[in-house]
Amino acid sequence: MANLAAETVMPCEQKKKLIRRFMPDSSQRVRHVVQWIFVALNGWIGLQFYLWVRYFERGGTGLYVSRPAGVEGWLPIAGLMNAKYLLVTGRVPTIHPAAMYLFLGFLLMSLLLKKAFCAWLCPVGTFSENLWKLGRRVFARNLYLPKWADLPLRGLKYLLLGFFALIIGGMSAEALDDFMATPYGLVADVKMLNFFRDIGLTAVVVVGILVLLSMLVQNFWCRYLCPYGALLGLFSLLSPAKIRRDAETCIDCGKCARVCPANLPVDRLVQIRSAECSACMICVAACPAENALQFSLPPRRVVSATQRWHRRALGPFAVAGVLACIFFGAVLIARATNHWQTEVPRDVYLRLVPHAKDASHPGM
Ligand code: SF4
Ligand code: SF4
Structure with a gap:
């Protein structure tokens, strides 16, 4: 198993005996549940944000709901700008700080x-993902x-x-500070x-x-744009966790490569370093052989007479758990340090939100 530590293309070997996996794979079921929970969370944030915007568009009358700061997760450029601001000044920005916390959280997820x-x-x-699955059903491929x-x-x-x-x-x-304080920067989310809401014909096309x-x-x-x-x-690329293939138990059936949505040659590599790998574990789910393919940390050498390698697989619950810890950790840190909400006075929103559609309005 010494070859686990290096990325090499393995030569085709003679047919090996298949040792079937003992347990059915649950990675895709767990991943899909996590995906739809996150879609639902975003839907809820979107609805709350819409109601908040409508309140200010009606001049501060009607139903008031608080502004969900999580909407700033959809402002990655603001997140990047604020991360640079923090790096340069050491100060947490006051406008769209949640964008930065979520941005840094997502970077940490990729690092790990x-x-x-x-x-x-x-x-x-x-x-x-659901569109290409639908496309496969409609066009058969x-x-x-x-x-x-x-x-x-x-x-x-x-x-x-x-x-x-x-x-x-x-x-x-x-300059970053000034940009965020412009009317455009303040209501970038609106x-x-x-x-x-007012999508034009060009955008629809x-x-x-x-x-x-x-x-x-x-x-x-995702792949191109x-x-x-x-x-x-x-x-x-710096992540220690990677898809790793054990050439000893792998039977070279090629199923993993055929199902990989990133079109990676999983069946010929011992570990996937590619920046295109999204840890979707679709390849792991497709693999029929016990312990042949895993999303895992680098193997650790066990000091013994046989010098064996200890594989450290990350199952779907571990992945979901780490993602949840980072996500909620970022939110909790931001909240605990009073850096979650954008602090903009109500009268500024009353002045700007109704004009956010108006490109001729000064600063918009
Ligand atoms: S985890 Fe997903 S993207 Fe990465 S190699 Fe496997 S199937 Fe391809
Ligand atoms: S799916 Fe890939 S890793 Fe699993 S046995 Fe087939 S070729 Fe080997």
Whole structure:
């Protein structure tokens, strides 16, 4: 098992005896439950935020609900800007601090568990996954782009990430502070909601094309266009947890590679380092052999006469538990230190929220 520690392409060996897994795999059931809980949480936050916006649009009359700070999880650029602000000044920003806490939490998840955020929590990832599954039912298959198209297209998300990183990297702490204090910065979340409420024909066409492409190509948005996923993918390269294959128990059936939505050659590697791996564990679920494929920490050498390696697999409950600890940990730290809510006076919202749709309004 010494080869567990290195990424090497294994030569095809003679047929090996299959030792069937003793227990049925539950990773996909657990993951889907986590995914839909997170979709429901986002739906609840979205509804509460909508009611909050309507209150201010009606001039502060009618039903009042408090602003759910969790909506800032949908402001990753604000999260990145605020993280830079914290890094440069050592101070927690006052506008959209929750965006930063959630952003840092999602980065930590990637550092520990590959891009698990994408496959376990991100609602866009959940819809993306269900779209390609629907596409497979409707068209009887998904398409795989040829390498010459796939590789440059995969670079697009890094270009988008580079674009944002360049702009934000070039901003001073004062510039970041000033931007967040503009009317646009203060109600960036309202503007995002308005984008979906008053979606124009062009946006509908673009979203429609993306939906169709997502039905045809597995995780089209995530694989080619999502700059957030690109950033998480880069952090995930440092993750100690990886999909690891034991060449001794593996029977080289190739099932893992065939089901991998990232199209990775799981059946030929001993560990998956790729930034595209989202720890979805679909490959693990498909593997018929006991202990042949696991999402695990690096194996530890057991000092004994046989010099065996101790495998440290991470089951679906462990993954879900770590994700929950990081997510709720970030929220709790932010709340306990009074950095969860954006502190903007009510009269400022009364002035700005009704005009968030109006691009000609000063600062919008
Ligand atoms: S290697 Fe496995 S865990 Fe990683 S993306 Fe492919 S199927 Fe998912
Ligand atoms: S699914 Fe992959 S890891 Fe499992 S036995 Fe087949 S080739 Fe080996």
